[in-house]
Every structure is written in structure tokens, then in C-alpha cells.
Amino acid sequence: MEIRAAVLEEFAQPLQVTTLDLAGPKAGEVLVRLHACGVCHTDMYSASGVDPSGYAPCVLGHEGAGVVEAVGDGVTSVAPGDHVVTLFSPQCGQCVNCRSGRTNICVAIREQQNQGYLPDGTARLSRDGEPIRHFMGCSTFAEATVVSEFSLAKVSKDAPLETAALFACGLSTGLGAAMYRAQVWEGSTAVVFGAGMVGLGAVAGARLQGAERIICVDLSEDRLELAKHHGATDGWVASDDIVDRILAETDGYGADFTFEATGLVGVMRQAVESARMGWGVCCVTGVAGKGETLDIVPRYLITGRTVMGASFGGVKGRDQVPELVDRYLAGDIDADAFISHRISLDDINKGFDLMHHQDGIRSVVTF
Numbered sequence: 001m002e003i004r005a006a007v008l009e010e011f012a013q014p015l016q017v018t019t020l021d022l023a024g025p026k027a028g029e030v031l032v033r034l035h036a037c038g039v040c041h042t043d044m045y046s047a048s049g050v051d052p053s054g055y056a057p058c059v060l061g062h063e064g065a066g067v068v069e070a071v072g073d074g075v076t077s078v079a080p081g082d083h084v085v086t087l088f089s090p091q092c093g094q095c096v097n098c099r100s101g102r103t104n105i106c107v108a109i110r111e112q113q114n115q116g117y118l119p120d121g122t123a124r125l126s127r128d129g130e131p132i133r134h135f136m137g138c139s140t141f142a143e144a145t146v147v148s149e150f151s152l153a154k155v156s157k158d159a160p161l162e163t164a165a166l167f168a169c170g171l172s173t174g175l176g177a178a179m180y181r182a183q184v185w186e187g188s189t190a191v192v193f194g195a196g197m198v199g200l201g202a203v204a205g206a207r208l209q210g211a212e213r214i215i216c217v218d219l220s221e222d223r224l225e226l227a228k229h230h231g232a233t234d235g236w237v238a239s240d241d242i243v244d245r246i247l248a249e250t251d252g253y254g255a256d257f258t259f260e261a262t263g264l265v266g267v268m269r270q271a272v273e274s275a276r277m278g279w280g281v282c283c284v285t286g287v288a289g290k291g292e293t294l295d296i297v298p299r300y301l302i303t304g305r306t307v308m309g310a311s312f313g314g315v316k317g318r319d320q321v322p323e324l325v326d327r328y329l330a331g332d333i334d335a336d337a338f339i340s341h342r343i344s345l346d347d348i349n350k351g352f353d354l355m356h357h358q359d360g361i362r363s364v365v366t367f
Contacts, residue, residue, distance in 0.1 A: 005059045005125070005142035006348045007132065011049025014349045015060065015141070020132060023124040025072035025146050032084060032147065036162035037140040037365045038063035039343075039351035040169050041196075041263075045287065046135070047352070052290055055116055058133040059125055061365075062088040064140030065155075065165035075149045077318070083157045085168045085325070087317035088136035090150035104180075104316045109148055113137040119148050138168075141348060143367055153321035156329060162342070162364050163328065163335045166197070167321050169312070170362065171335060173285055174201020175324055176313020177259055179209055182283040186210030188256035191246055192232070193271050195223035197338060197362050198285050199261035200230050201313075204333055206257070207231030215255070217242055220358065229337065238267075246274040254305075258282045265292050272296055278304040285310050338362050 003022045006015040025031045040063050046054045064086040068078050078084060092098055092108035109119045116133030117123055124146040125132040125139065137151045155164050166172075174197065178184045190206040192199050195218035206214045207230070215234040216227035224235030236242065247254055254276035260268045263286035272294075275282040282305060288294070296307065315321060328335045340360025343351055351363040 001144065003143040004345060005139070006061070006345060008047050008056045008058050008060050011047065011054065011056055015047065017346055017348065018127070020059070020142070021126045022144055022146060023126070025070055026120065027073040028075060028149050029072040029118060029146050030068055030075055030078055030149055030152055031070040031144060032066040032086070032152070033069045033144050034064050034066040034140055034142065034367055036065050036165040036367065037061050038165050038169065039348070039355060039363045039365065041355065042169070042287070044352050044355055050290055053114060055133055058116055058135050059139035059142050060135045061141030062086060062136040062138040063165055063168040063170065064138060064145070065161040065168065069144065077149055078152055078154050082154050083159070083161065083164065084152040085155050085164050085321055086138040086140055086147060087151045087153055087321070088138055088169060089312035089315070089317055090137060090148060091316050091318040092150045093318070104314050105311055106150065109137065109150060118146065141345065141365065143345070150318070153318050155322050155325045158329055159325050162339065162366055164325055165364060166335055166338055166362060167324055170197035171201045171338060172315045172321055172324055173310070173313040174198040174261065175205040175333070176315035176320070177283050177285050177310040178202045178205025178257070180320070181308065181310040181314030182257050182259070182281050184209035184211050184257050187212045189213040189250060190257040190259065191215045191217065191255040191271070191274055192227070192259045192261065193217045193267050194261035194286065195220065195227045196261060199259065200227055200338065200361065202259040202261060202285070203227050203232050204230045208327070208332060211257070215246070226337070226361070230334065243270050243274045250276065253277050254280050256280060260284045260286050262286045263288055265294050268294050269296065272300055272305065272307055275305045280305045282307045283310050284308070285313065339364050342366055
């Protein structure tokens with residue numbers, strides 16, 4: 001079939017919306033007609049050429065939601081007509097990592113996905129007979145896509161697809177970091193650095209876990225107000241002395257949980273240093289720039305702090321994304337509030353511009 005898609009032709013250049021050929025699903029694959037797709041920092045990062053693992057040409061996009069149109073042989077978890085959310089972090093349930101129960105990082109199709117291909121090592125996208133590579137196993141900047149069955153979460157048809165798309169990456173990453181990875185406990189104090197999509201998700205997750213005090217730190221007063229809407233008890237403007245302020249507000253000990261959602265190594269260090277002596281947990285979700293390193297004074301570790309990372313917030317996509325969407329439908333998460341702009345596929349580069357200028361939280365492409 002022919003589809004319109006936004007193609008990264010060259011790094012650091014605007015995406016080009018053009019017509020491509022999309023082959024049907026092979027065994028274990030699913031054809032999804034996309035209805036919505038969020039524009040995420042990861043897409044912009046890859047398009048910039050800074051990402052050392054990036055490649056072109058390819059169809060970017062990974063934060064998508066749509067309706068299953070066809071399935072390949074052997075597919076059992078979804079059927080035509082099902083509403084689904086794409087998963088850049090797949091869940092096969094069978095690989096050594098999935099069987100361990102200790103991680104959400106599935107390795108079944110990781111190698112092929114990182115190279116821009118579907119599990120059999122080939123692409124379903126092409127132009128004039130030449131393959132166009134996929135992105136993060138999803139390629140959702142397109143009217144339709146073919147993905148592995150492992151890369152889809154079946155969600156309730158009651159959820160608007162433009163809102164469900166947010167659970168494909170940013171929102172679930174923040175929620176999961178607080179709920180599944182760090183496992184915030186009731187009555188605790190949490191500090192969230194960064195009030196973008198992931199940080200606000202962490203604020204909401206900490207609230208759902210019963211944290212007593214949730215401090216959100218950001219440079220934007222508007223975003224701090226939004227953080228309060230999602231459950232922050234305090235909104236503090238970021239500063240060089242923010243660690244001292246956190247220590248002063250916690251009897252000199254630090255916060256039980258800290259979350260970093262900026263990608264800035266200087267802020268990561270603040271998150272480590274403001275975690276509580278004895279049992280504090282610092283959860284890093286931001287992606288630092290190429291070659292950057294995090295400098296931690298060993299004393300902070302020796303005195304009982306834990307520093308952890310969270311890929312997709314520790315969320316096991318096929319199992320837990322549907323549960324998070326159900327909590328949205330139950331009124332526990334105001335996911336609709338994260339959508340700040342609705343744009344067309346032809347305006348995809350505007351989505352990058354809005355993100356670059358920190359205008360709003362999430363732009364969503366609707367088809």
C-alpha cells in the first residue's frame with residue numbers, strides 16, 4: 001500500500017513528507033493504521049545527527065496509537081479492529097530478560113530494531129524499490145506502519161487515541177519511574193527535576209504512590225504550575241543552590257526519592273546529591289549528550305544512596321501500558337492536559353520547533 005510519511009533524508013535537515021510503499025505484515029508482524037503520534041525529544045535528538053546510533057534515510061516517530069488493520073501468521077495477542085499503542089521498548093515474554101522478571105528491557109529483537117529493521121532483518125518501508133529503515137521498531141510519523149507483535153500494547157477502545165499515544169513513551173516513562181522502577185512509598189518525600197512530559201509523569205506517579213511531599217524543580221513558572229495540577233505540593237525555580245534548599249527542607253538528610261528528567265548531567269548530579277543519606281534513591285531518566293559523563297562523589301554512595309536508571313520507566317509495555325491507560329480512564333491521571341498542540345503530518349517540523357522553544361508539553365500529530 002502507499003502511505004504518506006515524514007522521512008529523515010539527511011541529519012540536521014527538516015523532515016520531508018513524501019509517499020512511500022508499505023509492504024504487508026509478515027509472520028509475527030502487525031499492520032497498524034495510525035490515528036495519532038506524539039512528537040518526542042528522542043525523535044528530535046536522532047534527527048539532529050548527534051545520536052551516534054542514528055541513521056538516514058528513515059521514518060522517525062515512536063509515540064503512536066492506532067487501530068490494527070491486518071496481522072501476519074502466528075499473531076495471537078491482537079486482531080483487526082483492536083486499539084493499540086506502539087512500544088519502542090518491546091516485550092516478548094520469552095527472552096532471558098523477560099523470563100527473569102527483573103527488567104523491562106527485552107532483548108528478543110533489540111539488535112535488529114537498533115539497526116532500523118524488523119525482526120527478520122528487513123524493512124517493510126521502501127521508495128522506488130529501495131528500502132527505507134524503520135525507527136525504534138515503530139516509525140509512527142506515517143499514516144500506517146508495520147511492527148512486531150511484541151511492539152504493541154492492546155488498550156481500551158474507550159481511550160481517545162490521541163491521548164493513548166502519550167503512553168507510548170514520555171508519560172509512561174515518568175509514571176513508571178516513580179511507580180515501578182523506584183517504587184515510591186506512601187508518606188515519602190520526592191523531588192522531580194524537570195517539568196516536561198517525563199518529569200510531570202513522575203510527579204503524577206509519585207502522587208499515585210502516596211508520596212506526602214512532591215517538590216518539582218524547573219526553570220519555567222508555567223510548567224511548575226502544571227506540575228502542581230498533576231500532584232506536586234511545591235514548585236521551585238531551579239537554581240545553583242537547589243541542593244542546599246532541599247537539604248534544608250528535609251532536616252539535612254535529603255529526599256527519599258529524586259527523579260532527573262532533563263538530560264543535563266549537572267542536574268543529574270544535583271539529583272544524586274539531594275537524595276537522602278541512608279536510603280535515598282535517585283532515578284535518572286534523562287538522556288545525556290554524546291560523550292558526557294556523570295561525576296559522583298563516592299561518599300554519596302557509601303553513605304547509602306542508590307543511583308538507578310529507568311528505560312521506559314521500567315514499564316513492561318504489553319502488560320502495564322494497558323493498566324496505565326485504564327487508570328487514565330478511571331480519572332487517576334489527567335493525560336489530556338499534556339496535549340498542548342495538535343498538528344498535521346505536513347507540520348511535523350513545526351512540532352520540532354515548538355519543542356525546541358519549550359512551547360507546551362507535547363505536540364500530537366493527528367491523522
